[in-house]
Amino acid sequence: MLLPDDLLTRIHDRAAGYDAANAFCTEDLEELAAVGYLRAAVPADLGGLGLSLLELTREQTRLAAAAPATALAVNMHHVWTVTARIMRTRGDHALDWLLAEAAAGEVFAFGNSEAGNDLVLFGSRTQAVPDGAGGYRFTGTKIFTSLSPAWTRLGVLGRDDDSADAPKLVHAFLRREDGGTTAADDWDTLGMRATQSSTTRLEGAHASADRVVRRLDPGPQADPLIFGIFAAFEILLASVYAGIGARALELAAEAAHRRTSMKNDGRPYSADPDIRRRVAAAAIVQDALAPQIEALARDVDDLVDHGDQWFRLLAGLKVRVTEAARVVVDEAIRVAGGGSYFNGSELSRLYRDVLAGMFHPSDDESAHGTVANAVLGPVPES
Known part of the structure; x- marks a missing residue:
């Protein structure tokens, strides 16, 4: 793993302060740059660390579990470096200069x-x-x-x-x-x-x-730049929201063990069958996210040709993961109880952060339109 645990701990510990102050994650970005994270996807021969898209998705999920907003901010830098790399591996060198500049420290x-x-x-x-x-x-x-x-x-x-x-x-x-x-x-x-x-x-x-x-030309294009942007954006974005879900599930388990029930002689909520089922339901949803993300990331890395089905697969991934993460956070809040309603609660912040998933492209309407066209063909002219 590129991001050491102690760095992620420091980033996690700053997240609440940034949120409360509505401040940019300046220290996080500085520390991430110092360990080479902003050049993670840049090929080694251009001065980067040479991580594959698959490897980068795993790092972004870990970073998002520590601090979703920091991960989302850095995500937009990674979208460009991954887009450039996707193009390069497919013989298009129009953005090689971008990779070199990212390796040199440009954001x-x-x-x-x-x-x-x-x-x-x-x-x-x-x-x-x-x-x-x-x-x-x-x-x-x-x-x-x-x-x-x-x-x-x-x-x-x-x-x-x-x-x-x-x-x-x-x-x-x-x-x-x-x-x-x-x-x-x-x-x-x-x-x-x-x-x-x-x-x-x-x-x-x-x-x-x-x-x-x-x-x-205006309108849909199969240009390598468009494919690169769409693939990098949707896959990396899904990784961020998978990280939110992963952290919410951890907090749900902690709350279940910490909270006790007077009704059940002081036993922890982790022994309550209703709570156990709720945590299990969240885990079942969460467990499906990483395999989906990693499968498509691996296909991009391996130059798998899904033809005109690529946009359907990528849009569907984004919608499924962002919506699933909301479900996991919601279940975690129900397990944690009323304390999670306070602004000082990490789950409260995760709940607010995870809602942003619905606004990123492809939004729900656009994604369903893309998938409908792929499955049914375009709407016939009247």
């Missing part, structure tokens, strides 16, 4: 999400205006930009309506030192507070030609 963030844009990667409200030299200036508003206080490189998506071959969706990367970006101080959320995923305003932010990765 990458994900700046694609927009309010009201349910097309996600297949459309954009952000303007991408050509600069005449192969680069673009981006103007628009991005939401849920995790790592807002810390990123040095921001992957963005915008729409070019000005070029001769327009419209095109432009995928590019901004450098923070080049300016044109402003992070709003608006991250005051129910959960996942330490991610500080603030709204980011792009005001003519410039990406030079060498930072423009793709110009694609």
Whole structure:
């Protein structure tokens, strides 16, 4: 394991403070960077640690069990390094520079999400205006930009309506030192507070030609970049929520052994058949998560070709895991009793954190649409 237990203990011990103060996980990120975690997925020949996606999912699950918000924030950096690695292993070297920069210490963030844009990667409200030299200036508003206080490189998506071959969706990367970006101080959320995923305003932010990765037609694409982003995002995201479920189950077991029943002569709740069944039900749900995540991660690593079924499998994984984690946390709270309703309870924080799972792409509606199209084909035209 890359992340030592003592590091995870320190990260765990800081999580409640970050949450209460609505503060960014600065010390966590510094310690994770110091042990090489931000270059974990970078191939060894480019200066990284060379972890496979499968290995990284296991580390992210462990980190999320210690501090879900920290794991989710770091996840967005890992999405980019894993995307670059997925492309590289499939013969596309367009993001090799990203791997080299991550190995050198740059922090990458994900700046694609927009309010009201349910097309996600297949459309954009952000303007991408050509600069005449192969680069673009981006103007628009991005939401849920995790790592807002810390990123040095921001992957963005915008729409070019000005070029001769327009419209095109432009995928590019901004450098923070080049300016044109402003992070709003608006991250005051129910959960996942330490991610500080603030709204980011792009005001003519410039990406030079060498930072423009793709110009694609609007709509669904089988491009390696799109596949890489979707695979990395869904699998790593599922790993974070599996970690939340794992920690909730631990806390449920601890509570069952700690709490005693006056009705049953002071015996622990762990002897109560109803409590035992509730903990067992949570464990049965939790036990299904890691095999699903690891199976798809292994398929990505091994270049397994699922063809046009990949998006169905990935979207389904995200929905199943995030929804299952909510079930596990809910059962844990029922076992722990009323003490978990207080803000000082770790289960209270996990309950708030796990709810964020429903908002990440693919959301429930989008995922069901993807799977329906894969199973039934597109809706016939009337």
